[in-house]
Amino acid sequence: MHKVSTAILMVCIFLIPSAISAQPKMEFQHTYFDFGFSPQSAELTHDFWLKSAGDENLLINNIKTGCSCTKAPLEKDVIAPGDSAKLKIIFSTGRYKGRTFKRPIVETNEGSDLRQLTIIANIVTDQDSMFPLVVEPLLLEFMIDAGESKHTKKIEITNISDKDYELRLIEYPDDLVRIELPEKIPAGGTAVAVVKLTPKATEAKFANSFTFEINDEDKTRYSIGVTGRPGTPSLKMNY
Known part of the structure; x- marks a missing residue:
């Protein structure tokens, strides 16, 4: 009985650190994209890639675009470890003028830290x-x-x-x-x-x-x- 208890204890000792260290983690291929000179009344699009680099599923809980002029359709909101998903940013330039920044925020199950993306367009009229x-x-x-x-x-x-x-x-x-x-x-x-x-x-x-x-x-x-x-x-x- 003593040997069995010892064996169970040893298994628990090894499993507990593994469970604690298993965490979701998100990595981006890049977090910034410059469209350069761009027209008004256009829909500028760019694909960001989100990678699940942790040991647990990465859950995309929310994407805040900051305004109705920017949309962020996501390929999937549950990303298995080692897998990636495409996040398409669509910016409707409308009547904007000059250098314009949009900074969508990605909320995940990583924790309280917010992850920010940035797009920029220099919208011209002549x-x-x-x-x-x-x-x-x-x-x-x-x-x-x-x-x-x-x-x-x-x-x-x-x-x-x-x-x-x-x-x-x-x-x-x-x-x-x-x-x-x-x-x-x-x-x-x-x-x-x-x-x-x-x-x-x-x-x-x-x-x-x-x-x-x-x-x-x-x-x-x-x-x-x-x-x-x-x-x-x-x-x-x-x-």
Whole structure:
């Protein structure tokens, strides 16, 4: 009997620390995203990835966006250890102007500490404020039921500086659009980007965006709003 009791005691000694150390833990791939120069009346989108890095399920209890202009649909709210989930941040720029920050807060079962994400957009109303490039248009609206010939649009990119730049695509919704972005644009030159809808994009209306970056000192970024809906496009300003 004494040996049995000792064995049980030893098992408990080993199990108790394990139970105490088993905790949920959340890690982010990154916590900040810069959309750069962006248009009004667009829905800017970015995907953050939440990883469950602890020993227990990570529970996403709440996401506070701070305003009705920002939405945060979550792929799933229970994340098993080692698994990840996508958190999409959707910022409706509306009539905002200038540098705008949004800081959604993620509440989990980790404890009382709140985890904050940050997005920033420099919302412009005229072409002159987008130096060193002029991008026209910053908003693309597709008629998804208009036939394949209407499912391709072009964006004119003009380099108004005295330096050559390379362009790099940062993020885009690959299930909705295919993008042909010029690799380089010379000083004073103009290049064309081509945006084409995928078959999936024609199934239902959507609103999204894509972002590209140039290799200047500031890593300047530009985001283009892309929408698709049945019927006739609305009249919107081009910037």
